[in-house]
Amino acid sequence: MTIMTRFSSWLDHRSGAIDMMHGSGGRATAQLVTELFVRHFDNPLLAQGNDQAAFDVAAGRLVMSTDGHVISPVFFPGGDIGCLSVHGTLNDVAMSGARPLYMSAGFILEEGFPLQDLDRIVASMAAAAREAGVPIVTGDTKVVEKGKGDGIFITTTGIGIVPEGVSISGDRASPGDKIIISGSIGDHGVAILSRRANLEFETEIRSDTAALHGLVAAMVEAVPDIHCLRDPTRGGLATTLNELAQQSRVGMRISEAAIPLKAEVHAACELLGLDPLYVANEGKLVAICAADDADLLLAAMRSHPLGAEAQVIGEVVPDPNAFVQMETTFGGTRIVDWLAGEQLPRIC
């Protein structure tokens, strides 16, 4: 990547739009990279201008995760596709117990996408990366013709180092373990739905999008032998529990009454006929640990701002079918199944 330092005129951030030239690899691409991406992401490795970032890593187990972000609308209460693309990947790295080190970002932009929006999104990514202390050190930009994209797609990749003695994996849940959630569920999904075309409704709910590696660091320090960690994003808490149950070949029993749920999220889900257990989160995690460690882990979580509302919501049980079952607040029991397709509002 060769970065030019001077261009005939500045990029028009206010009224300009992405055009095919910005993806040509020529001068316009270089200008976009310099005046937008590098300006916002600003760090020594990126500023080197190489096609790759070279850095030393400490000895240990390296983890890597990648995530594509295609979200509509790109701006929503509490966030946007930019900060989401940073938090999503950092959290996937962190769910191994790792400390995230570096990230990359790839952009696929649709011809006609306003530069002002791109600027806002990239600024949001940069702020999220700065706050997380994880620099974006390499990237890529492509432009597709009008009608062949949905404005903007962002793919981010992150790498991190797992501290010694930590072995967190989805297949380590065993009967007797406790299941803990870090806070209220469904905030992100409802915030997005509230701004989706044809379905706009008034709500105070904001997305919970956040980088969780700080919380994870505190948890790992308190209880190095956490068995499983996962962020219940798309598909919500229900899908995450089913994934972990299947990976570990165990069953789970959770209590509906113990699951934190904001009144506004509850109300929105009732209105739309959605089950909050399946609604997406972007700043929450599920932890599974030995029963003896649960109090210690819960205390560590609650002492961190992102885990202040942490709750034990159930326990792991033996079950060859790997069913997740829930005691309802009503006093009955029901299975919490995988979701088939997208959850849709009911007809009547």
Place this chain on the structure above:
Amino acid sequence: MKYVDEFRNGALARRLAAAIVREADKSRMYHIMEFCGGHTHAIFRYGVQDLMPGNVRFVHGPGCPVCVLPIGRIDNAIELAERHSATVCSYGDMMRVPASERRSLLKAKAAGADIRMVYSITDALKIAREHSDREVVFFAIGFETTTPPTAVAILQAKAEGLRNFSVFCNHVLTPAAIQHILQSPEVRALGTVAIDGFLGPSHVSSVIGSRPYEYFAEEFQRPVVIAGFEPLDVMQATLMLIRQLNEGRHEVENEYVRVVTHEGNLKAQALVAEVFELRPSFEWRGLGDVPYSALRIKDAFSEFDAEKRFQVTTRRVRDAKSCECPSILRGAKKPTDCKLFGTVCTPESPIGSCMVSSEGACAAYWSYGRFRQDAGVSGVRTHKEAAE
């Protein structure tokens, strides 16, 4: 959450359950058909069956608008998009329902047809206004609950002079279907399906009132209790049905008094009457042809009737050979009686309509009640089983 949590109170549920146990006569069975998918959903989602004594059984009826729409009408909707290049707007639940030749609206969409998922008919109107160069067809399905909005949209389209908007009308009527079930040989002559009483559909009755059920409560001597969709509503209505059955009564009672009146919503009824008229007969999936059980658009609004505009003819299409949806919809079989259930027919790859809709009996069984099966517990039994 106010006005909702009150109807999901576990302590109240236990008290109601105790009353049901106390009042249910141990020497007999109580087979209660919930006609409406909303009730099926509530029963499974909240585990209501867990709180019932062994002799009180819920029989799942045909009250899911997605489940009862015959395959030929889904083929019609696909043809409107493919052959007539119309923009077909559909509720989400319809998108995955299998049509002929393993097709569906979703597959037709993926193949390039302009089929859009909407949340209400007003979205379809909006699309028509914004794309005056395209024919926009709303794929209207549902019982009496969703009919008034369709009437309003047609009146609105007429007032605006929208020339590119029409409705493919598949609205069906509840009382006619319940009557049809009670007249079926399985219930009346053969006695292979036991139905002692009905939980009446609450949202439907918010429009039509409780009065339309009086005829067949009397004629067929089966009590009906109009019940809300909350789990406590279902339990309270069940208790009311048990009391009626114990006392040998067969009346229409209204548990859902917070919404439903005897006469219903007269304004909505007037709107429906202005735009729609009865079809002499309409095919229901699972029930076959049911006389006077559906609505069509009146001639005065024929310009908004997609059937006339595009000269739609419906071909009769049989369900997959081994699929038991028809019997399940009539309450004659339970989902686990079907060989396809949970083998080739799952929510991910549904063969029959009962597995597609979240309100279908098979989907509810699969999603909420699968563990009961494994534990040897069944949510529903037919009369024959109960006798054994």
